[in-house]
Amino acid sequence: MANLINTQGPVQDTELTTVTLEQWQEEKASFAGQSLELTVSSDQTADLFGEDAANFARISIDFPKFADGRGYSAARLLREKYKYTGELRAVGDVLIDQVFFMKRCGFDTYALREDQIVEDAIAAFSTFTNPYQNDVHDQRPLFRRRLS
Amino acid sequence: MYVYDQYDQQLLNERVAQFKGQMERYLDGKISEEEFLPLRLQNGIYVQRYAPMLRVAVPYGALNSAQVRKLAYVARTYDKGYAHISTRQNVQFNWPELEQCPQILADLAEVQMHAVQTSGNCIRNTTTDEYAGVIAEEIVDPRPYCEIIRQWSTFHPEFAFLPRKFKIAVNAVPGQDRAAITMHDIGINIVKNDAGDIGYRVLVGGGLGRTPILGEEICAFLPEEDLLAYLDAVIRVYNQFGRRDNKYKARIKILVKALGVDRMRELVEEEFNRLKDGEGKLTQAELERVKQHFIDPEYKTLSDNPVELTAAKEENKAFSRWMERNVRQHKKAGYAVVTLTLKQIGTPPGDITAEQLDQVADLADEYSFGELRSTHNQNLVLADVEQTELFGLWQKLKSLGMATPTLGLLTDMICCPGGDFCALANAKSIPVAEAIQARFENLDYLWDLGEIDLNISGCMNACGHHHVGNIGVLGVDKKGEEFYQVSLGGNSGGNDADGSSLGKILGPSFAREAMPDVIAKILDFYVDQRTDGESFLEVYRRVGHTPFKEAVYGKPD
Ligand code: SF4
Numbered sequence: 001m002a003n004l005i006n007t008q009g010p011v012q013d014t015e016l017t018t019v020t021l022e023q024w025q026e027e028k029a030s031f032a033g034q035s036l037e038l039t040v041s042s043d044q045t046a047d048l049f050g051e052d053a054a055n056f057a058r059i060s061i062d063f064p065k066f067a068d069g070r071g072y073s074a075a076r077l078l079r080e081k082y083k084y085t086g087e088l089r090a091v092g093d094v095l096i097d098q099v100f101f102m103k104r105c106g107f108d109t110y111a112l113r114e115d116q117i118v119e120d121a122i123a124a125f126s127t128f129t130n131p132y133q134n135d136v137h138d139q140r141p142l143f144r145r146r147l148s
Numbered sequence: 149m150y151v152y153d154q155y156d157q158q159l160l161n162e163r164v165a166q167f168k169g170q171m172e173r174y175l176d177g178k179i180s181e182e183e184f185l186p187l188r189l190q191n192g193i194y195v196q197r198y199a200p201m202l203r204v205a206v207p208y209g210a211l212n213s214a215q216v217r218k219l220a221y222v223a224r225t226y227d228k229g230y231a232h233i234s235t236r237q238n239v240q241f242n243w244p245e246l247e248q249c250p251q252i253l254a255d256l257a258e259v260q261m262h263a264v265q266t267s268g269n270c271i272r273n274t275t276t277d278e279y280a281g282v283i284a285e286e287i288v289d290p291r292p293y294c295e296i297i298r299q300w301s302t303f304h305p306e307f308a309f310l311p312r313k314f315k316i317a318v319n320a321v322p323g324q325d326r327a328a329i330t331m332h333d334i335g336i337n338i339v340k341n342d343a344g345d346i347g348y349r350v351l352v353g354g355g356l357g358r359t360p361i362l363g364e365e366i367c368a369f370l371p372e373e374d375l376l377a378y379l380d381a382v383i384r385v386y387n388q389f390g391r392r393d394n395k396y397k398a399r400i401k402i403l404v405k406a407l408g409v410d411r412m413r414e415l416v417e418e419e420f421n422r423l424k425d426g427e428g429k430l431t432q433a434e435l436e437r438v439k440q441h442f443i444d445p446e447y448k449t450l451s452d453n454p455v456e457l458t459a460a461k462e463e464n465k466a467f468s469r470w471m472e473r474n475v476r477q478h479k480k481a482g483y484a485v486v487t488l489t490l491k492q493i494g495t496p497p498g499d500i501t502a503e504q505l506d507q508v509a510d511l512a513d514e515y516s517f518g519e520l521r522s523t524h525n526q527n528l529v530l531a532d533v534e535q536t537e538l539f540g541l542w543q544k545l546k547s548l549g550m551a552t553p554t555l556g557l558l559t560d561m562i563c564c565p566g567g568d569f570c571a572l573a574n575a576k577s578i579p580v581a582e583a584i585q586a587r588f589e590n591l592d593y594l595w596d597l598g599e600i601d602l603n604i605s606g607c608m609n610a611c612g613h614h615h616v617g618n619i620g621v622l623g624v625d626k627k628g629e630e631f632y633q634v635s636l637g638g639n640s641g642g643n644d645a646d647g648s649s650l651g652k653i654l655g656p657s658f659a660r661e662a663m664p665d666v667i668a669k670i671l672d673f674y675v676d677q678r679t680d681g682e683s684f685l686e687v688y689r690r691v692g693h694t695p696f697k698e699a700v701y702g703k704p705d
Contacts (some may be wrong), residue, residue, distance in 0.1 A: 028287035045150060045388045066430055067186060067269070069309025073387045097170060097179075097187055117178065128162050130155050132299045139427040141376070142299070143434035146155060 002091070002111035003118050007125045010118060011025065016057055021049055023038075023132060031055075047073045050082035060111075063092040072105045079106035079136045096120050100127045106134035149210045149519055150441040151233035152260045160303070161256050162562040163264060165434045167191045168250040175247065180437055181200075190270055190308065192263025195247050201569065202241045202249055203266040204256060208294040208318075209237035209521040209529075213509040216520065218259045226252055231505065232695060233490060235562055236315075237275055237522045238266055242569050243651070269310045271301035271383070276318045277326040278523040281442060282531045283477040287338055288346060289321035290327075292438040293362050293375065296430065300376050307383050309388035312398035314383065315355075322563045328640045330354045330362040330648045331616065333400045334382060339369065346372045350533055352382060352412065353404030356610035360650045361401045364409040366416065373430040380428065381420035382390035385412070389433055424487045445517040445532060450482020452535065460539040467542055469591070470553040475538065484535050486516075488528040488550040489560060493585045496578040497563040498526030507548055515541050518675070525562055527555070556599045560669075564614055566606030566623060574605035575623025575630035580604055580663050587664040588671075597671060600704045601640070616640035618685050619670060620651040621663070629655035634666060636696055655701050 004011050014122040016037040021044050024031070037058040040049065053059060058112050059078065060070040071090065090102050091111040099110055099121050102120045152160070167187070174184045189488075190690050192203040203451025204219070219239055223231045232240040241441065244252060256262060265272055274294045274670055281289040297316060301307070307314070315325040320338040329335025335351035348370040370378050384401045389407075404412050461468040462533040487510065490498050498506075508528060512520045515537055516530040528550075533541060541590025545551035553562045561584070581604055588594060603617030614620035620635040638651030658666050673696060678687050688696065698704075 066310050068185060068392060069269075069307070070388055070392075071305040072309070073384050076384075095183060096173075097183075100307040101308055120173070127166050128159055128303060129157065131305070132159070132302055133304055134426075134428050135305055141428055142155060143431065143437075144427060146153075 002094070002114055005112055005118060005121060006108060007122070008092070009122055011109060014058075014069075024049070024052070024055075029095055030054075040074070042068045042070045044074075045070070046077035046082065050078060050084075053078055053082045053084040056067070056144050058087040058089055060089040060091045061107075063090060063094060063098075066093040066095050067100060070095075072101060074103070075105040075107055076136060096124050097125050104131070104133075104137065106136035149212060149291075150207075150438065155342075156299075157257075157260070160262055161301070162259070162616075163191075163262065164250070164254050164257050167253060167635065170625065171247070171250045171315070180598055185529060186309070186544070188246075188249075190265055190269035191249070191253065192266040193246070194267060194350070195246075195571070199243050200246045200249070200290075201351040202244050202252060202263060203234065204239045204241070204261060204263050205273050206237050206239055206261075206268050206522050207298050208274060208280070208291055209278050209523060210291065211520050212520065213512045213518045213520070215259045215261050216505050216512065217511040218256060218278045220502040220509070222252055222255060223502040223505065230397070230499055230501045232499065233522050234494070234566065235498075235524050235526060235611060236273055237524055237563070239472055239522065240565075250346045253296065267313070268308075269312050269314075270306060270324050270624065271307050271316065273316045274298055274301070274316045274318060275327055275332075275524065277321065278521050278529055279326070279476065279485055279486070279531065281444075282478050282480075282483075282485050282678065283321070285322070285324070285478075287322060287340055288320055289442050290318045290440070291442050292435065293632055294318055295337070296375065297379070297548045300379065301603075307387060310383070310387055310401075311392045311464070312395065314386075314400065316379075325640075325648060328613075328616070328648070331356055331360075331470045331613075331640065332363065334379065336364045336375075341369050348372075348378075349377060350371075350378065351381075354403040355399050356400045356613060356615050357399065358396050358608045358610075359399075359401065360610070360615040361646055362650070363401075364404065366409060366413050372435070373432070374424050375430055377423040377426070377428050378416070378420050380423060383418045384419055385415045389415075389619070395685070444480075446531070447483065448478050448536065450480075450533070450536075452481050452672045454482070454536050455533050456536060464539075466553070467539060469595075470542055470551055471538065473553040473557070474551070474555045482535050484533050484538060486530045486533050486538070486541065487523070487555050488545060490527050490550065491552055491554060491560050491585070493584070493589055496565075496568075497561050497581055500528075504548055507544075508550075509617065511541065511544060520538050525555075525560060527560075536578050555589070555596055556601075557594045558588055558602055559594060561585070561604060562617070563604040564606050564612035566604070566612075570606055570611075572609060572611050572622060573633065574608075574625040574662070575606055577604045577606040577612060577623055578620075580621060580623075580632060580660060583660075583664050584667055586667070598681075598683055601638075602667075603638070614638070616648070617648045617651060617668065618688070626657065630660060632660065632663055633657040634670075634700075636670070637685070638686055638694065649657070654693075654697055672694060 038056040089109040194201045227241045231521045260485040275291045317332040318336045337349040350367040351363035352366040521529040563581040567573035587639040604621040605612035605614040616638040635651030
């Protein structure tokens with residue numbers, strides 16, 4: 001079992017009705033009134049479900065292999081383009097050395113692969129103090145934050 | 149050159165600490181080999197044939213003397229006493245211990261150096277003209293733009309796991325391509341529009357490797373402040389839609405070919421239009437801040453061709469030869485741009501010893517404001533030398549073996565490390581380079597041949613840029629034996645903005661021993677065919693491929 005964390009530490013999972021993108025697209029109406037989690041695979045790009053994002057309390061994006069970086073763009077587009085405000089969860093091959101990037105792209109919970117050490121992952125959320133780029137949490141790149 | 153402030157330094161120090169922790173977890177068995185791989189790659193560490201290799205970033209080729217001394221220290225302390233300048237202007241160490249790499253990176257951080265993103269499927273070191281800032285022809289100095297790209301790409305949260313590596317190059321000289329931008333994933337041409345505003349003409353989808361393709365124009369004029377938003381948009385499209393099922397089809401060039409450049413442009417522009425007026429837009433204040441790091445040093449008021457220089461040239465034929473070949477016109481009267489060639493016979497192209505590094509650092513302090521540059525031709529450059537000092541400098545360079553007057557000539561070859569070091573190689577490349585250097589060492593002959601690019605790669609990955617050599621040599625594997633395939637007619641832009649071309653394969657490959665003879669046949673045919681002053685490439689383009697082929701293989705019956 002993966003260990004569910006956020007930037008502060010382990011968190012309890014909340015029970016939601018889980019739907020895949022295919023199920024959602026086929027029978028949207030049947031899920032009316034339910035609290036939903038959408039699970040998407042890494043080849044399902046944000047343009048396929050971004051407009052519908054507000055229907056979900058949680059969107060879980062799968063990282064089938066840590067080297068598959070598509071989920072970072074999906075998360076960022078959900079937050080910045082489709083203005084998704086629900087929970088964004090990284091699932092699959094979620095490793096210590098990725099969580100800092102994931103956080104910046106807009107994930108807020110992480111199903112850490114079970115062999116990963118939770119304390120090390122929590123520490124990794126503060127790897128860099130002042131990154132160069134803008135991100136989901138701060139729209140200003142370093143050049144607008146620099147005090148010189 | 150760019151000097152770090154507390155933010156840059158803190159980021160680098162945090163990187164050193166991060167990798168130290170990763171290495172500890174790896175050595176403790178807490179990270180698998182497979183998962184450690186991208187972590188070490190993004191810190192410049194390859195595991196190659198015999199030992200790990202550490203590739204240190206030299207952003208757009210800029211070095212200061214303190215950094216060069218530190219490289220000498222690293223070579224001496226952790227390696228076998230030498231370093232290698234790569235075709236991407238970086239510096240490679242071939243023999244460090246894996247366990248020592250975190251300490252090497254900590255040492256390098258003291259002089260604002262690092263190995264960040266020098267390999268792996270991420271945005272790599274941005275390259276530009278090795279003469280940036282000192283030649284009159286450029287529209288603006290491209291280095292501040294490269295530095296802005298460097299900062300934006302460093303630890304980019306979204307683009308650390310791209311389908312494949314991603315390379316950007318910047319050119320700022322109109323009518324020329326001085327950074328081979330057509331061969332890059334993104335090529336940026338700094339231009340001025342009719343209103344006199346600075347902007348960029350952007351190319352996308354160029355690259356060498358297994359499927360060499362020249363980049364196509366995706367944007368004719370991008371305003372100066374929109375650079376980063378546009379790069380974000382292009383790479384975001386690539387990160388989502390680039391192929392990940394086959395590493396040979398994963399570069400952005402394959403995506404651009406599959407979609408067509410027009411569809412690619414639509415996707416990019418849709419994203420770019422959303423981003424361009426956001427907070428990510430560059431500010432004039434930031435452009436100014438970075439440009440301040442690249443303003444001219446305190447040049448003296450001097451004039452060209454001082455009497456000492458003219459006299460020395462008349463008295464000393466060897467010196468005047470070196471002047472003609474290895475010294476270039478500077479934008480400022482009385483100064484010159486000097487290339488130090490790392491192509492002595494008997495050492496692999498681009499190799500430099502710790503002692504030479506220390507001495508070169510001293511020369512930089514003495515003659516060139518303490519700065520020097522590495523070049524994609526695997527040489528070094530002192531960019532700001534007073535013309536009155538050239539003779540003295542030449543004498544010192546001669547004793548260091550760095551004054552071979554062959555810049556741009558046949559023996560100024562580009563050569564990848566090949567089978568002597570690289571685990572991916574099909575064949576050795578250094579012995580071929582050495583055999584050719586030994587065969588054609590006669591300076592008069594080399595001078596008579598004129599400018600010829602001879603590029604050698606040990607495999608299809610094309611680190612030696614063989615596709616764009618006027619003569620390209622590629623190591624191939626035939627039933628476990630090393631052979632070499634020759635191609636002709638490649639060109640990497642240079643003095644001609646649209647002159648880039650990819651070489652065409654000559655025919656069946658050759659054994660290593662045959663290579664000097666093969667090159668000799670090609671050169672003899674060229675000399676035979678040329679009319680007054682025609683270069684090798686001009687002759688090749690005029691007479692065509694087949695006559696060259698027949699000169700080497702004989703006419704078919
Ligand atoms: S071209 Fe091939 S052999 Fe040469 S360095 Fe690159 S990967 Fe290695």
